Amino acid sequence: xxxxxxxxxxxxxxxxxxxxxxxxxxxxxxxxxxxxxxxxxxxxxxxxxxxxxxxxxxxxxxxxxxxxxxxxxxxxxxxxxxxxxxxxxxxxxxxxxxxxxxxxxxxxxxxxxxxxxxxxxxxxxxxxxxxxxxxxxxxxxxxxxxxxxxxxxxxxxxxxxxxxxxxxxxxxxxxxxxxxxxxxxxxxxxxxxxxxxxxxxxxxxxxxxxxxxxxxxxxxxxxxxxxxxxxxxxxxxxxxxxxxxxxxxxxxxxxxxxxxxxxxxxxxxxxxxxxxxxxxxxxxxxxxxxxxxxxxxxxxxxxxxxxxxxxxxxxxxxxxxxxxxxxxxxxxxxxxxxxxxxxxxxxxxxxxxxxxxxxxx
Amino acid sequence: xxxxxxxxxxxxxxxxxxxxxxxxxxxxxxxxxxxxxxxxxxxxxxxxxxxxxxxxxxxxxxxxxxxxxxxxxxxxxxxxxxxxxxxxxxxxxxxxxxxxxxxxxxxxxxxxxxxxxxxxxxxxxxxxxxxxxxxxxxxxxxxxxxxxxxxx
Numbered sequence: 315x316x317x318x319x320x321x322x323x324x325x326x327x328x329x330x331x332x333x334x335x336x337x338x339x340x341x342x343x344x345x346x347x348x349x350x351x352x353x354x355x356x357x358x359x360x361x362x363x364x365x366x367x368x369x370x371x372x373x374x375x376x377x378x379x380x381x382x383x384x385x386x387x388x389x390x391x392x393x394x395x396x397x398x399x400x401x402x403x404x405x406x407x408x409x410x411x412x413x414x415x416x417x418x419x420x421x422x423x424x425x426x427x428x429x430x431x432x433x434x435x436x437x438x439x440x441x442x443x444x445x446x447x448x449x450x451x452x453x454x455x456x457x458x459x460x461x462x463x464x465x466x467x468x469x470x471x472x473x474x475x476x477x478x479x480x481x482x483x484x485x486x487x488x489x490x491x492x493x494x495x496x497x498x499x500x501x502x503x504x505x506x507x508x509x510x511x512x513x514x515x516x517x518x519x520x521x522x523x524x525x526x527x528x529x530x531x532x533x534x535x536x537x538x539x540x541x542x543x544x545x546x547x548x549x550x551x552x553x554x555x556x557x558x559x560x561x562x563x564x565x566x567x568x569x570x571x572x573x574x575x576x577x578x579x580x581x582x583x584x585x586x587x588x589x590x591x592x593x594x595x596x597x598x599x600x601x602x603x604x605x606x607x608x609x610x611x612x613x614x615x616x617x618x619x620x621x622x623x624x625x626x627x628x629x630x631x632x633x634x635x636x637x638x639x640x641x642x643x644x645x646x647x648x649x650x651x652x653x654x655x656x657x658x659x660x661x662x663x664x665x666x667x668x669x670x671x672x673x674x675x
Numbered sequence: 676x677x678x679x680x681x682x683x684x685x686x687x688x689x690x691x692x693x694x695x696x697x698x699x700x701x702x703x704x705x706x707x708x709x710x711x712x713x714x715x716x717x718x719x720x721x722x723x724x725x726x727x728x729x730x731x732x733x734x735x736x737x738x739x740x741x742x743x744x745x746x747x748x749x750x751x752x753x754x755x756x757x758x759x760x761x762x763x764x765x766x767x768x769x770x771x772x773x774x775x776x777x778x779x780x781x782x783x784x785x786x787x788x789x790x791x792x793x794x795x796x797x798x799x800x801x802x803x804x805x806x807x808x809x810x811x812x813x814x815x816x817x818x819x820x821x822x823x824x825x826x827x
Contacts, residue, residue, distance in 0.1 A: 342748075342823075342824055342825050342826065343823075343824050344821060344822060344823035344824065344825070345821075345822055346819050346820065346821050346822070347717075347719050347819070347820050347822065348817050348818065348819045348820070349719060349720050349721065349722050349723070349817070349818050349820070350722040350723075350815060350816070350817050350818075351722070351723055351725060351734075351760065351772070351799060351815070351816050351817070351818060352722070352723075352724050352725070352760075352813065352814065352815045352816075353724065353725040353726075353727065353760055353770065353801075353813075353814045353815075354724075354727060354812075354813050354814070355727060355770075355806075355809045355810065355811050355812055355813075355814065356727060356811060357811040357812075385810070385811045386808075386810065386811075426807070426808075428806065428807040428808070428809075429728055429806075429807075
């Protein structure tokens with residue numbers, strides 16, 4: 315019994331001391347916990363794009379619409395454009411990065427594909443081709459131009475640069491104006507001397523002309539004095555310079571140098587010459603005599619000063635241009651009126667006869 | 676004998692009661708003490724799968740919840756990591772990463788928490804260059820959070 319009592323007493327004492335021990339043990343402690351982090355790197359990456367009609371994406375030279383490429387592989391991309399509205403590629407982006415310069419040049423190379431590639435291509439505005447216009451301006455008293463469409467095409471080809479042609483393709487307007495102006499009043503003595511020295515004894519200056527080619531673009535006006543190649547120009551001889559058996563030529567004054575350009579056509583009413591330099595020109599002429607039996611189409615000198623090709627042949631005073639009649643008066647270049655001379659001689663003879671009779675009486 | 680023992684025990688118990696009553700009666704003070712055990716919950720991020728090519732991925736938070744700490748104590752959470760994701764197939768291929776405290780973008784190493792609600796929002800950062808050079812495959816790493824209840 316004593317043992318039981320002692321046990322119960324011990325229990326009572328223990329019940330007071332346990333909480334204090336517990337508190338001591340909880341004053342500092344630690345524990346661990348873990349968390350897992352994971353990631354999956356894909357084996358392939360997609361290559362896709364948002365491409366306008368007519369635009370093709372090429373990968374390593376092959377057209378691709380949508381494909382997959384192995385991660386970390388190398389590829390080169392280019393862009394083809396066959397837009398029917400002639401629009402040019404404006405911008406090319408891959409995943410938002412502007413690669414326009416690279417992909418429209420030698421190609422955009424991705425040395426190691428490490429992500430999906432999404433190409434976006436935008437086109438510029440529709441390009442309406444510009445216009446190339448040719449005009450000719452003929453000044454007062456200047457000879458008119460006689461140009462065929464082929465002549466005009468040749469002038470345009472000689473005047474336009476590659477840059478000009480590209481500019482027209484891209485919508486620019488370019489005007490080419492060929493002007494012929496009589497500059498007889500403003501020609502200098504020095505220029506006249508140059509011409510005279512060249513043609514002395516062979517030709518007579520007829521008309522001084524300034525033949526200019528003006529190229530007008532949207533930004534500037536340029537007088538083109540030197541073409542890339544020669545062009546052919548045909549001028550109509552002014553009426554007041556036309557004469558029977560008269561031949562014409564053109565003297566070009568360019569950079570202080572006078573050059574004689576022969577007439578390349580067979581028409582008496584026009585002069586055709588070729589040139590690639592444009593400045594002052596002088597229309598010169600020469601009159602030649604037609605000897606008896608000589609074809610009147612050959613250079614000749616007409617005895618009649620004022621020649622009208624429409625004048626009736628019946629008056630006998632004007633050589634028949636279409637006739638080889640040997641009885642026609644030879645063209646000596648003497649322009650004195652023959653009829654008046656004959657009349658004067660007749661009157662003189664009659665007067666002498668009358669004076670002779672009076673003396674006899 | 677049994678009766679005698681019972682009497683003795685009853686006397687002891689009675690004497691204890693009598694003693695208490697007698698204390699009150701004498702206006703003596705009694706110290707009442709209680710001990711409240713410290714208690715707290717630390718929440719750590721769950722396992723996370725980082726999206727491919729993401730240079731900053733939300734990693735959740737480390738937070739101190741339902742905290743009942745002693746006034747001179749705090750909870751310190753320390754992160755242990757080798758900052759490397761290892762390829763499961765080829766451990767030689769790795770992707771470096773770092774865990775940052777989003778509040779100031781500093782690398783998270785450890786943080787001290789005192790009261791309920793305090794937390795650190797974390798992110799897993801992988802540099803773009805590291806993504807770009809990573810070989811294909813599945814990568815994994817395990818990080819350990821040491822939680823310590825300690826003196827301030």
